[in-house]
Amino acid sequence: MHKVTWYRRRLATMSAPEIAWRVRTLAAGRVRRVSGATPPRDLPPGWTTATASSSLAQLRDPDRRPTLLSRGRAAEIVGRHPELVEQIVAAAEDALGLRCTFFGYPTVTLDRPVDWSYDPVRDLQWPDLPADRIDHRTVDGDVKWIWELNRLQHLPLLAQAWLVSGDDRHAAAALDDLDSWMAANPPGHGIAWRGAFEAGIRAISVAVTVVALADAPQMTAERFGRIAAMLDASARYCVRGRSRYSSANNHLVGELAGLAAVALLVPGLQDAPHWERIALGGLTAEADRQILADGVGAEQAVGYQIFTAELFAVVAALVADRDGTVPAGLVEAVLRGADFLGGLGMPTPRIGDDDEGFALRLSDEPVRTVASHLDLVAAVTDGAAPAGVTTTAAREWFAAALGASERPRTAVTSTVRGPGGSTWHRDGGLVVLRAPGRRVTVDVAPLGYLAIAAHGHADALAVTVADDRGEIVEDPGTGSYYGHPEWRKVLRGTGAHATVTVDGRDQSDMGGPFLWTRHARTRVRAVDLAAGVVDAEHDGYADGAHGVVHRRWVVAPADLPGVLIVDRLTGGGEHDVTTTVPLATDIDIDMSGSAIALSRDGDHVADIVSASTGPVSRWSVRGDETMHRGWSSHRLEDRTPAWWVGTQSSGRTTPIVEATFINVTTKFALGCDLSLSDDGSTIRIHLLCEGVRRECVVDTRGDGQVSLQIETTP
Numbered sequence: 001m002h003k004v005t006w007y008r009r010r011l012a013t014m015s016a017p018e019i020a021w022r023v024r025t026l027a028a029g030r031v032r033r034v035s036g037a038t039p040p041r042d043l044p045p046g047w048t049t050a051t052a053s054s055s056l057a058q059l060r061d062p063d064r065r066p067t068l069l070s071r072g073r074a075a076e077i078v079g080r081h082p083e084l085v086e087q088i089v090a091a092a093e094d095a096l097g098l099r100c101t102f103f104g105y106p107t108v109t110l111d112r113p114v115d116w117s118y119d120p121v122r123d124l125q126w127p128d129l130p131a132d133r134i135d136h137r138t139v140d141g142d143v144k145w146i147w148e149l150n151r152l153q154h155l156p157l158l159a160q161a162w163l164v165s166g167d168d169r170h171a172a173a174a175l176d177d178l179d180s181w182m183a184a185n186p187p188g189h190g191i192a193w194r195g196a197f198e199a200g201i202r203a204i205s206v207a208v209t210v211v212a213l214a215d216a217p218q219m220t221a222e223r224f225g226r227i228a229a230m231l232d233a234s235a236r237y238c239v240r241g242r243s244r245y246s247s248a249n250n251h252l253v254g255e256l257a258g259l260a261a262v263a264l265l266v267p268g269l270q271d272a273p274h275w276e277r278i279a280l281g282g283l284t285a286e287a288d289r290q291i292l293a294d295g296v297g298a299e300q301a302v303g304y305q306i307f308t309a310e311l312f313a314v315v316a317a318l319v320a321d322r323d324g325t326v327p328a329g330l331v332e333a334v335l336r337g338a339d340f341l342g343g344l345g346m347p348t349p350r351i352g353d354d355d356e357g358f359a360l361r362l363s364d365e366p367v368r369t370v371a372s373h374l375d376l377v378a379a380v381t382d383g384a385a386p387a388g389v390t391t392t393a394a395r396e397w398f399a400a401a402l403g404a405s406e407r408p409r410t411a412v413t414s415t416v417r418g419p420g421g422s423t424w425h426r427d428g429g430l431v432v433l434r435a436p437g438r439r440v441t442v443d444v445a446p447l448g449y450l451a452i453a454a455h456g457h458a459d460a461l462a463v464t465v466a467d468d469r470g471e472i473v474e475d476p477g478t479g480s481y482y483g484h485p486e487w488r489k490v491l492r493g494t495g496a497h498a499t500v501t502v503d504g505r506d507q508s509d510m511g512g513p514f515l516w517t518r519h520a521r522t523r524v525r526a527v528d529l530a531a532g533v534v535d536a537e538h539d540g541y542a543d544g545a546h547g548v549v550h551r552r553w554v555v556a557p558a559d560l561p562g563v564l565i566v567d568r569l570t571g572g573g574e575h576d577v578t579t580t581v582p583l584a585t586d587i588d589i590d591m592s593g594s595a596i597a598l599s600r601d602g603d604h605v606a607d608i609v610s611a612s613t614g615p616v617s618r619w620s621v622r623g624d625e626t627m628h629r630g631w632s633s634h635r636l637e638d639r640t641p642a643w644w645v646g647t648q649s650s651g652r653t654t655p656i657v658e659a660t661f662i663n664v665t666t667k668f669a670l671g672c673d674l675s676l677s678d679d680g681s682t683i684r685i686h687l688l689c690e691g692v693r694r695e696c697v698v699d700t701r702g703d704g705q706v707s708l709q710i711e712t713t714p
Helices: 003-012 016-034 050-057 071-082 082-096 142-151 155-165 168-184 198-211 223-238 248-266 272-290 303-321 328-344 370-381 393-402 485-491
Strands: 423-425 428-435 438-443 463-467 470-473 500-502 511-512 515-518 520-526 533-538 548-555 560-572 574-582 587-590 596-602 603-612 617-622 642-655 655-664 672-678 682-689 694-700 706-712
Touching: 003 515, 050 223, 050 248, 050 603, 071 082, 071 155, 071 393, 082 155, 082 168, 082 393, 142 393, 155 168, 155 198, 168 198, 168 223, 198 248, 223 248, 223 272, 248 272, 248 303, 272 303, 272 328, 272 438, 303 328, 303 370, 328 370, 370 393, 438 560, 463 485, 463 560, 463 603, 463 655, 485 574, 500 548, 500 560, 548 706, 560 574, 560 682, 560 694, 574 655, 587 642, 603 642, 603 672, 642 655, 655 672, 655 682
Parallel strands: none
Antiparallel strands: 423 428, 428 438, 438 463, 463 470, 500 574, 511 515, 520 533, 533 548, 548 560, 560 655, 574 642, 587 596, 596 603, 603 655, 617 642, 672 682, 682 694, 694 706
């Protein structure tokens, strides 16, 4: 996309105060550039060599708090969980060898000294320029890879290995890499400083590492002074450049968490008390904004919800380690988010974007799973780990830091709960309908968070379906950010989700890879958890002279062996309509009969039948390299072929009614058929499935007016 086009679209999402703030920020940056880059400092403002020595001595005090990673805690971990030592040291050995595996890209091994601006995957050297002169959006490379390298999240791995093993190689490598990085990346220069968010996330790892290695033989007062100066510069950048207005999503939390980590772990810095007030006040406010009252992440992205919650958890643990109490607002946000995520069960549906971000990396797991996140949350609550999850080093460190501190241990949420574990998350816009052996989710949420909705997908009214073995109908994931722009456009679009596409359009308008310029608005008309009925609509296609409104009923009572989806489009004109059902990668299909038969490892798991008030044709696609349809992405920058199936019709005049029934069963259907009629006010669906005839009557004049009854039993 042309740079001017992106800026024009981005400006359209901003309020007048935001535009004024950004103009002032841009002008201030240019003044700093003209006046000359700030050279690297050997000491923070106001420090002398004596200050550096005394501050380092304070960090070496065995009773000093907070530390998070410390010798005493390492000894306790070794005593209680000797099996963790091998895992910790193995992760550190990879870090020692600089074996880097980021996202779905191949593992690369870097040489020391590291070229911190070189991406060996793309053979790309990032510009040696002031950070604000580097436009990462127009460079033919994946800036995520180089940012991941420059977050220095391997340093805590090396630090904890030194603490549990005493092997000085780990401490020496951590400090040498940090020296190398600081020499190559003076504050404000290079791609590593492109954004306060990167400075904040990096500051967490560096601050935790420097305190953990305070009494390592390689840590001198001179070295500590340089590190403290870099952390001071990072904190100032987080204050000055923190995200605001339409950009104040998880980036703001990362910036404030980095600021808090510096202020709490290196309290001798001149402005540390002021930074702590800003950080803790801001984080407490963001905890309520970004993890909603029902536990759903405001960004409509499960991956970012986990990342944001763990940033809150890091700061909460540091405050608890120092004071014996925690900011209750931070812990409450973590707990209500965990209540939502844990209630979803496994596998967790992929909703929205996921860039695999870690708040603090203390293990070699490639991605943070919901299970490992809930294990960390168990340390916050001092509760039991989820079933089947082994104890991790991260849990042990956090549990030790939180200790017996005063903190909330249970969540209070606004979730509406129904029979059989069904839930309605009103604030976050997700309905979960449960029955024995089946879970159905219905997305009735806003597009995303704030004006740009950066990490939301155009998936209004989309469903997922899972049985006890895993997902059947899924959200196909994120795919890519920068590495494969063509994947990005498809997988965040409407046509990749289990909903309806009209005239080949997305429900909302993309203005860029992290920008939506027009948002579809969803209206929930009724949710009846006891009856297993959801009635909702959105206006994503309602613009123009012949716009239409898409209304969907999802019917999944416990006594129905599947889920019935009824779609009605009302408005004017003729339209092309496509329904999509994206299937999980382990699902195979057989389209030879009237129903699409789905199987997993040779075992029948479901059937899909459809009906319409007009002529439709069935379609299927898997692993299309041209249109990039028929894929599932389990990791960023990686994808696997998967079947997408559905129906398609052309030139239909509204109202248009279509129905889809997904029979979730381990048996081959004894005949599965569907028919429907619509008289303008009442939709009647006749379903034959597994030898049972049912009639579903939908009164379109009311909200949630759905009745389902058995007609005959042969």
